[in-house]
Amino acid sequence: MTMTIEEAQKEVDNWIKTIGVRYFSELTNMTILTEEVGELARIMARTYGDQSFKKSDLEKNLGDEMADVLWVLLCLANQTGIDLTEAFRKNLEKKTNRDKDRHINNDKLK
Numbered sequence: 001m002t003m004t005i006e007e008a009q010k011e012v013d014n015w016i017k018t019i020g021v022r023y024f025s026e027l028t029n030m031t032i033l034t035e036e037v038g039e040l041a042r043i044m045a046r047t048y049g050d051q052s053f054k055k056s057d058l059e060k061n062l063g064d065e066m067a068d069v070l071w072v073l074l075c076l077a078n079q080t081g082i083d084l085t086e087a088f089r090k091n092l093e094k095k096t097n098r099d100k101d102r103h104i105n106n107d108k109l110k
Contacts, residue, residue, distance in 0.1 A: 005085045012074040026079050033072040040065040
């Protein structure tokens with residue numbers, strides 16, 4: 001199933017309003033986002049880094065952890081009136097203008 005960022009924001013908003021009762025506060029969601037990023041980091045460190053898996057980590061799924069991060073980010077965007085499609089377009093344009101020569105001229109990347 002293909003989904004745009006706009007559609008994802010609408011899906012999350014609909015889910016919150018029909019199943020989730022209401023959004024948590026922005027501050028609570030920011031804290032949850034931090035927690036979810038930490039869970040993602042834990043799996044990354046064990047999958048690609050030097051740490052070994054603990055028994056409790058073996059059930060974790062990298063894609064699911066990434067989706068948890070995205071979910072809370074979409075919640076925060078909805079709550080604060082951010083159109084993430086437009087914000088992402090502007091961010092990509094900013095990065096392109098700023099870094100158009102930077103990376104290609106970086107000897108560390110060759």
